Amino acid sequence: MRFTKPTIAAISGYAVAGGLELALLCDLRVVEETAVMGIFNRRFGVPLIDGGTVRLSKLIGLSRALDLILTGRAVNAEEALQFGLANRIVACGTALGQAINLGNSIAKFPQECLKADRRSTFYSTYDSESLSDALEYEMNHSKNIISIESVKGATKFVEGVGRHGKFNIDHQQRQN
Numbered sequence: 001m002r003f004t005k006p007t008i009a010a011i012s013g014y015a016v017a018g019g020l021e022l023a024l025l026c027d028l029r030v031v032e033e034t035a036v037m038g039i040f041n042r043r044f045g046v047p048l049i050d051g052g053t054v055r056l057s058k059l060i061g062l063s064r065a066l067d068l069i070l071t072g073r074a075v076n077a078e079e080a081l082q083f084g085l086a087n088r089i090v091a092c093g094t095a096l097g098q099a100i101n102l103g104n105s106i107a108k109f110p111q112e113c114l115k116a117d118r119r120s121t122f123y124s125t126y127d128s129e130s131l132s133d134a135l136e137y138e139m140n141h142s143k144n145i146i147s148i149e150s151v152k153g154a155t156k157f158v159e160g161v162g163r164h165g166k167f168n169i170d171h172q173q174r175q176n
Helices: 018-025 040-044 052-060 062-071 077-083 095-107 111-127 131-142 145-158
Strands: 008-011 014-016 028-032 036-038 074-076 088-090
Touching: 008 018, 008 095, 014 018, 018 036, 018 052, 028 077, 028 095, 040 062, 052 062, 074 077, 077 088, 088 095, 111 131, 111 145
Parallel strands: 008 028, 014 036, 028 088
Antiparallel strands: 036 074
């Protein structure tokens, strides 16, 4: 299963077994500082059948994925961040709000460009046969964005908007 738009998981408490597989389905994971993640189903002889073996190894690498899959051990938020399993650690009780804020921030960017880059990243990770195949896909599926969004964005930058690392550009308001 793949979504056409970015997805963000807000993790509070335990994300284990199928809950972890669901979190792996998301593009980003916002994890509370006391969260625990793991493949606890290992203890009961229940296999990963919702993409956990595929997504986990692509996300954190084979060795780390096998560590979690074979041992069924718990991973705290800090280790999850070090592994690349978590993208952000937030205070207890704030994961959902922080995930929503992150989603709202991402939604402010030009969406066709964002979605094209996201599709290309997934293609490169899961479907490409080679580096040259991935690069060709990226070019072929992104070049039409230049006339749709890039020229407008570059013009705004030349006019001074967004310089010096400022990201307070609300593209949706500009269109009104």
